[in-house]
Amino acid sequence: MPGLGLLVALALGLAFMVPLPSWYAIGGYAVLTTLLTYVTGGTALGAFSRGGRTVVKVVGALGAMAAALLAYWAGMTLMIPVFMTFISGIAAYLLIRGVTGQRGLLAIGVPYAAAIAFVDYVLAVNVFYPISSGLTTSAQEVTALITISLALSAAETVVALTAYALIGGPEERKAVRSGAWFVALAFLIFLIDVIGPYGLSSVYGGGPLLPFPYDLVAVAAGAVILYVVAVLTAP
Numbered sequence: 001m002p003g004l005g006l007l008v009a010l011a012l013g014l015a016f017m018v019p020l021p022s023w024y025a026i027g028g029y030a031v032l033t034t035l036l037t038y039v040t041g042g043t044a045l046g047a048f049s050r051g052g053r054t055v056v057k058v059v060g061a062l063g064a065m066a067a068a069l070l071a072y073w074a075g076m077t078l079m080i081p082v083f084m085t086f087i088s089g090i091a092a093y094l095l096i097r098g099v100t101g102q103r104g105l106l107a108i109g110v111p112y113a114a115a116i117a118f119v120d121y122v123l124a125v126n127v128f129y130p131i132s133s134g135l136t137t138s139a140q141e142v143t144a145l146i147t148i149s150l151a152l153s154a155a156e157t158v159v160a161l162t163a164y165a166l167i168g169g170p171e172e173r174k175a176v177r178s179g180a181w182f183v184a185l186a187f188l189i190f191l192i193d194v195i196g197p198y199g200l201s202s203v204y205g206g207g208p209l210l211p212f213p214y215d216l217v218a219v220a221a222g223a224v225i226l227y228v229v230a231v232l233t234a235p
Helices: 003-017 023-048 054-073 076-100 103-132 139-167 170-195 200-204 214-233
Strands: none
Touching: 023 054, 023 076, 023 170, 023 214, 054 170, 054 214, 076 103, 076 139, 076 170, 076 200, 103 139, 139 170, 139 200, 170 214
16 A cells, blocks of 8 residues: 555645635636646747747747636636745745755845745735635725735845846856746736736626726736747747
8 A cells, every 4th residue: 555655645635625715716726827837838839939930939929828818817816826826936946946056045035935925824814715715804905915915025026036146146047037927927917817807806896907808908918028028038
């Protein structure tokens, strides 16, 4: 009997079931994280065909745009835990690079991880769980908490990755240069999810700050622009 395998499977199952309140949330989280990885497929096609046929680049751009729109259509509620996972992954990456590479990078990774832990706590406890569980929460309070969390995480991420590129060596600079587009895309999708029809207005009612179809135009345009940036900055 594969005892170790069963224990690992149990641990992974609990890792999904404990923080997420329902099977719907678990399934949505798994699907949405997969959808975000599809963006890299179209981008990789464009990067590999750089200097090649234009039609291939167009197909890659359409693929990246479609994947970004699919992720956006999942809505703000499902995007919150995915966004938390994303920024937590950046923090883990910086910490691991500091431990296994240049110790000086820990001066970046540790404060960034602390700031992201605070953002994750605010989003999980004060935003995601009340909304996903149907609890009565103040729209003004939730709006303020999401605004603070987005602004803080964006500012901390820009500062941390910039410092990481400046302090680190050529490998670190190449990693930031080649991957910054994906970080920007994740923040863009979450932001438009919050202010668009699938965000706060879908929970509390009222008109969204970015109504249809301008929300779709913003996501599609942002995805295409960042696709171009990704192709141009690909190693």
